[in-house]
Amino acid sequence: MTNILFIMCDQLRHDYLSCGGHPHLKTPNIDALAARGVRFDRAYVQSPVCGPSRMSYYTGRYVASHGAIWNFVPLRVGERTMGDYLRPLGLRTALVGKTHMAADEATMALYGIAKDSVEGVHLAECGFEPYDRDDGIYPPGFTEKGKKTGYYRYLRDKGYDTDNPWHDFANAAERQGGGTASGWYLANAPLAVRLPAEETETPYMTRRAMDFMAEAGDRPWCLHLSYIKPHWPLMAPAPYNAMYGPEHVVPAVRDGAEKQAPHPVYAEFQSHPESLNFSQDKVRETAIPTYMGLVKQIDDSLGELFAFMEEKGLMQDTMIVFCSDHGDYLGDHWLGEKELFHECAVRVPMIVVDPSPEADGARGSVSHALVEAVDLLPTFIEFAGGTPPDHVLEGRSLLPLLRGPAGRVPAGWRDMAVSEFDYSFRRFARETLGRDVDECGTTMLRTERWKYVYCDGFRPMLFDLAADPDELNDLGGDPDHGPVCASFQARLFLWMRQRRRHVTIxxxxxxxxxxxxxxxxxxxxxxxxxxxxxxxxxxxxxx
Incomplete structure (x- = not known):
């Protein structure tokens, strides 16, 4: 029996794991996973935003190809997703947690596809069976949407009887003197939520994954366990809210020169509230320990899940992937959140455990190959015995990296990673910069030495990663580097011409x-x- 456990965290940086080099945050269960498989230390997502990044993971296609350019942009009917490829290979393909999928309801209605039909559910849920979908992020205005989730019903059954227990209990604390302190505000980050740890989102999703595995029987499966954390609201349950302190916060990667005549797009994002706040040491020392606590809770929950799988005899024939949809600036480069292309935002943790004997030679190794989110779907297809349709999928299977000698990179492997971001949905950025809604595209090309960022209507950004690995010196406006920028613009044109267009033949x-x-x-x-x-x-x- 061949199974796939596809674990994704939301907004987890590549360097906030102990196996990723964090000096204080200990993640022994994720580290043990890396010791059983291959840790890819140069893995890049196709967009530093939840929705488009996830749609690339699920379709195996770049954002320019699938078209879901930002959160809540529907993935059009006709874009095949993970379940569409894996179900014909005999795998029950299910979801526990978040996808950020928005259904193309207009086209479904045009062709008379009912949302509650088998086909309609698959089209609306990225091809997954929604065993327990929960995208999280249900502030007061999203109360009705939150009521549709299993976690909402779980909290109500536990007696947390408000219209929005997700906010009022799982992401809020008791204010000293009475009242609710919301996790939406960074000042409240050190406070403990109003739930015991075992009733918060991460352990709940972990138990639901165990429920699925227990029910699956002998049929092979692919389970997408997609955690909502450490994405904001930044608030954790006890004891995780107090495990780390200001002394555990690593210094921000930034330089005052980055504020001197910065690129217009970069300057605009520096002015946003999350950036202005995370640029202050006090805010970082208040919020980041909670971020670390949320990561630690994920690691502890995974320890319970892996022990369950060992007990059920599932570890020896299950491919396990651990990754993130994007990173988080946390004050690096005078920024908060994500959305631009510095390493802390676009580079993610990626660990793959292939249980096959052919993978024994690479176990416990670190691969320095440039890999991308789009590579996972062809990897899953090939692992399950299928042939990835290379006229549709734009990634490449990782099996040659998993099953070769440790560290081997096959001849002809890519020498460039690509990521895309469209800031047209960021009204202040779009209007301040005077751009129309179709003039806000940005694209990153990352090679061994260079990182080039094309920006519609503006000069590019350019970083020499050999001389400036922290990306503090933007050379995009330097005339001496004009030929480098011109060569990358030509590469970008060629890359755009190579998108998979003949997807039906x-x-x-x-x-x-x-x-x-x-x-x-x-x-x-x-x-x-x-x-x-x-x-x-x-x-x-x-x-």
Whole structure:
């Protein structure tokens, strides 16, 4: 039996694991996973925003190809997703947690596809069976949406009887002297939520994953366990809210020079509230310990899950992937949140455990190959015995990296990672910069040495990662680096031309179509029957 456990955290940085180099945050269960598999230390997402990043994970396609450019932008009907590829291979494909999927309801209605039909559910849920979908983030204005979740019902059954127990208990604390202190405000981050730890979101989702595995029986499965944390609101249950303090906060990666005549797009994001706040040491020392506590809770919950899987005999035949949808600035580069392309935002943790004997030679190793989120879907397909359709999928299977000698990078492996971000949904950025809604595209090209960022209507950003690994010195406006920028703009044009456009017909079918018309007796442009024998005109035989 072949199973796949696809674990994703939301907004987890690549360097906030002990195996990723954090000096204070200890994640022994995730570290043990890395010791059993391969840790990819240069893994990049296709967008530093939840929705488009996840749609690339689920479709195996770049944002320019699938079109879901930001959160809540529907993934169009016709974009095949993970379940569409894995179900025909015999895997029950289910979801516990978050996807950020928005259904293309207009097209579904156009073709009469009911949302509650089998087909409609798959189209609305990224191809997954929604065993327990919960996207989290239900502030007061999202109360009705939150009521549709299993976690809402769980909290109500526990006696937390408000219209929005997700906010009022799982993401809020008791204010000293009475009242509610909301996790939406960074000043409240050190406070403990009004729930015991075992009733908060991360342990709940972990138990639901165990429920699925217990019910699955002998049928192979792919379970997407998608944690909501450490994404904001930044508030944790006891004891996780107090495990770390200001002394555990690593210094911000930033330099005063970054504020001197910065790129216009970068400058705009520096001015946003999350950036202005996280630029202050007091805010970082208040909020980051809670972020760390939420990561620690995920690690503890995974320890329970892995012990359950060992007991049930599931570890020896389950591929396990641990990753994130994007990172978090946490004050680096004078920024908060994500959305731009510095390493802390676009580079993510990625650990893959292949249980196959062929993978024994690479276990416990670290791969420095450039890998991307789009690589996971073809990896899953190949692991499950299928053939990835390379006329549709834009990633490449990681099995050659997992099953070769430790550290080997196959010949012809990519030398460039790509990520995209469209800030048209950020009204203040769009209006301040004077851009139309279709003039806000940005694209990162990251090679071994360089990181180039194309920005519609502005000069590019450019970082020499060999001389400036912390990305503190933007060379995009330096005339001496004009030729480097020009070469990357040419690479970007070529990359755009190479997107998978012929998604309804394979390359083999295109090649086989050659000369079919002749076989059918169709004769276009020939002078005489003699020419059809030769296949082309002969200048001496035509008038």
């Amino acid at each position: 394979s390359r083999a079918d295109i090649a086989a179509w050659t000369d079919k018309a002749m076989g059918y007796g169709i004769r276009i442009g020939f002078w005489s029957e003699d020419e059809t024998v030769r296949g082309r005109p002969d200048e001496t035989s035509t008038p």
